[in-house]
Amino acid sequence: MCLALAAALLGCSSGSGPGTGGAPAGPSETAVTSDGPAAKPQVTFADRLPIARYSYTADEAAVIESAQQVLTKRCLRTFGITYKPVKPEDDTSPSADRRYGLSSASEAARLGYHPDIGPLPAGPDLPQDALRVFYGNRGAEPGTAEKVVYKGREVPSNGCFGHSVAQLAKKYDAPGAAEVARVISTQSYKDSLTDPSVMDAFRNWSACMRSSGFRYTTPLEPANNKEFQGKDISAKEKETARADVRCKENTDLLDIWFKAESALQKAEIDKNSKTLQELLTAHRQKTEAARRIVAEG
Numbered sequence: 001m002c003l004a005l006a007a008a009l010l011g012c013s014s015g016s017g018p019g020t021g022g023a024p025a026g027p028s029e030t031a032v033t034s035d036g037p038a039a040k041p042q043v044t045f046a047d048r049l050p051i052a053r054y055s056y057t058a059d060e061a062a063v064i065e066s067a068q069q070v071l072t073k074r075c076l077r078t079f080g081i082t083y084k085p086v087k088p089e090d091d092t093s094p095s096a097d098r099r100y101g102l103s104s105a106s107e108a109a110r111l112g113y114h115p116d117i118g119p120l121p122a123g124p125d126l127p128q129d130a131l132r133v134f135y136g137n138r139g140a141e142p143g144t145a146e147k148v149v150y151k152g153r154e155v156p157s158n159g160c161f162g163h164s165v166a167q168l169a170k171k172y173d174a175p176g177a178a179e180v181a182r183v184i185s186t187q188s189y190k191d192s193l194t195d196p197s198v199m200d201a202f203r204n205w206s207a208c209m210r211s212s213g214f215r216y217t218t219p220l221e222p223a224n225n226k227e228f229q230g231k232d233i234s235a236k237e238k239e240t241a242r243a244d245v246r247c248k249e250n251t252d253l254l255d256i257w258f259k260a261e262s263a264l265q266k267a268e269i270d271k272n273s274k275t276l277q278e279l280l281t282a283h284r285q286k287t288e289a290a291r292r293i294v295a296e297g
Contacts, residue, residue: 045099045258050265051188054181054279060287064168067290070297071164072134079150079160081130086122099189100257101219101244108245112237113223135159172286177279184268192261201253208247214240219248 046052056064069085076083098115102108107116124134133150136159148155156163192198202218209216216222222244228237248254269276 044097045103045254046097048258049185049188050262050269051181051185054276054283056283056287060283063287063294064290067168067293068161068164070293071167072161075156075160075164076130076133079130079133079153079155081126081133083124083126083130083134086124098223100254101223101248102241103245103248103254105242105245108241109238112233112241113225113228114233114237133159134161136162138162168286168289172282172289174279174282177275177282180272180275181279184265184272188261188264188268191264192257195260195264198257198260201251201256204251205247205253208250209243212243212247214243219244219253 047055066085073083073085097103102113110116124131126134129150132148133155136148136155136157137146138159148157148159158166205219206217214222222228222240225240228234228240
């Protein structure tokens with residue numbers, strides 16, 4: 001189960017580079033579009049949970065990413081490289097996260113259990129030798145990579161982009177507090193699986209699925225069905241996915257699960273309020289610093 005919220009809590013959303021070639025977004029991060037006038041609004045859970053208050057907002061992440069690009073541009077300029085950051089495309093489509101499995105009827109009808117990855121972001125428009133300055137030895141094992149030298153000057157080991165990300169992180173990130181928030185986010189999900197109300201809702205969902213001809217004990221099982229993990233999306237996968245969402249709606253499973261996990265998170269947030277306040281302060285300071293960098297250009 002992909003927990004995108006945990007990444008946002010750690011500030012990972014503001015540390016991803018353009019076209020870095022990393023793994024595509026996980027299920028909780030997929031962007032989907034409505035499939036017609038009858039489609040319900042996409043359901044999001046991760047950004048409504050109590051711990052989400054301690055993650056960056058979309059606007060904060062955007063300004064931090066912009067600041068990283070400004071710092072990267074400055075670094076590249078010291079090597080005589082002109083760089084024009086790629087402007088990110090606005091994402092106006094609503095997203096359905098999969099923290100609690102498939103939740104969108106339109107998504108089930110179009111994609112079954114397959115994620116809608118969407119187009120990968122464009123990489124930096126730079127010559128090949130300049131890309132080594134941009135990325136450095138990213139991905140190489142520590143202590144094994146050769147130094148990158150460009151026109152007689154040594155390049156930061158993580159490249160201008162990685163160096164720029166690290167600059168902001170070193171000054172403003174609060175890794176200890178972020179780890180507390182991450183643990184709350186991941187542990188609350190695990191604990192919710194054994195909450196009596198959620199387990200009862202699972203049983204009701206399973207009975208509903210059986211009435212439609214599908215035998216699954218929990219809603220976590222269908223997405224892990226190897227039959228549905230190939231490249232193609234079969235009619236059986238879509239049919240199962242539609243029944244899955246319909247049974248979630250008929251049993252109020254999503255609402256029950258969300259309320260149970262929210263209660264678990266609130267209890268842990270109360271225990272760690274001082275540490276989490278430090279995280280909010282760090283986020284505010286980093287965002288303010290990012291805005292100054294962007295303003296300076």
